[in-house]
Amino acid sequence: MLFPCTDIGERPKSEFRWGGYLDDSAASQEDAVCAPEWRRHLWGGKPGGVQGEWWFHHPSEQWYIGFRDAASERFVTLEPAQACLARQREGGTR
């Protein structure tokens, strides 16, 4: 299976490691971490649908952020984490 990266094109799945869910919740902001949110961040699962996730690309040692359907495994987007986060900070969505 090939993963479609926006910058380096299609790469084999074996080059990637899953790095957890991308949390849009307060859990990723340190001062707002309270126990239930922190627990959800650490252990929470998702029932399905399109999820934001971290992916580590071994050959380039780069983190990516992908939005992927948990049933079909198709990516909606898969782009370098820096770019994705910068856009989110500017107030844009995915």
Add this chain to the structure above:
Amino acid sequence: MPLQLLKYGLGQRRAPVLPAPRALGSGYDVVIIGGGGHGLATAYYLAKNWGVRKVAVLEKGWLAGGNTARNTTIIRANYLSNAGVRFFGKSVELYRTLSSELDYNIMFSPRGHLTLFHDDGGKRTARWRAEQNRLNGVHSEVIDRQAVARLCPQLNMREDVRYPVLGALYHPGGATARHDAVAWGLARRASEMGVEIHTQTQVIGMDREGGRIARLHTNRGTLRAGRIVQCVAGASPALAQMAGFDLPIRVVPLQAFVSEPVKPVLDPIVVSGNLAVYISQSARGEFVMGGEIDAYPCVSSRSSHDIKEDMMGPMLELFPFLARMKLLRQWGGIADVTQDYSPIMGPSPVQDYFLSAGWGTMGFKAIPAGGYAMAEMVATGRVPDLIAPFSLERFSTLSLVGERAAAAVGH
């Protein structure tokens, strides 16, 4: 009973497992969502031990077609935590007599279980497990290379490989059983006692009123339930979301393989933590093989080529003779995995709504004890000591029941 056997053999047709389907009732004392091993065992013990018979099991597909149909049927009690060893020990005990109890041959087959170690870390874990097992009345011992070679002469004992075999944790009580027969036997006896089992019946919505579920909606109509038990494995987070709460469960595929069948050559079940694979030979003669869960979440029960490659390489290191054999089938199940590799059994944030979930990669062996304890809890409203450590609450109080070392590869 040779006469009965003869009559059976000459009889025209086998009786169907379940009576013909009937209309869904409007209400039951207990509704069990999910007709896999855990749902069926809960129904069986509710009727048998507690006389609770106005029970419906709702199964969206066919009877026990989920993970109960997809597992590699390993039954063992050599876990690591006190709670785990006691619980799984009880389950193995119930399994031993289940064929005669159900009057249905589940083909329970004790053959011994070897967890190989190939380094000091592995040996330390094996010792730790052996002591924990002994303390809780389960027989396990650490054995050396020579003893391993005697118990399993097919194993590659060469020292010039990546992971030479140094010894093993030996658990004589390790066994296998026929997975479908377990489900069918439980279903048949439960329905004889009055439990209704509705297949092709999917729960698609819930009305929550005043802290409890007032109505369940299915594709075959709406119904009320005094108490609800959720036993849906890979659909656990989705059903919990319907009921209005989150579960600390990730949904990850687990894959397995069988080879073409040959005459019996492999007696024990063999697991290697370092190589992340395990194998046993089924009653049909097929080698049944598997390993760890996939590396990332996915809610599809697909199988994949990369896993085949990852698992078969190490498998050939352990059993080089397998190189001449063909794989017959590969498949996946959707495992409901908790971070401490222990199940979740108990009440939920919704009143009268109980959970049997997080069975992940190890719930087949737990079917009798899980059903036994869940039935007691649902009937009495009290959580039995046997399963108290497995509450959903443990994730809030941080009293996790760590079983990763005993359950990540060997299931």
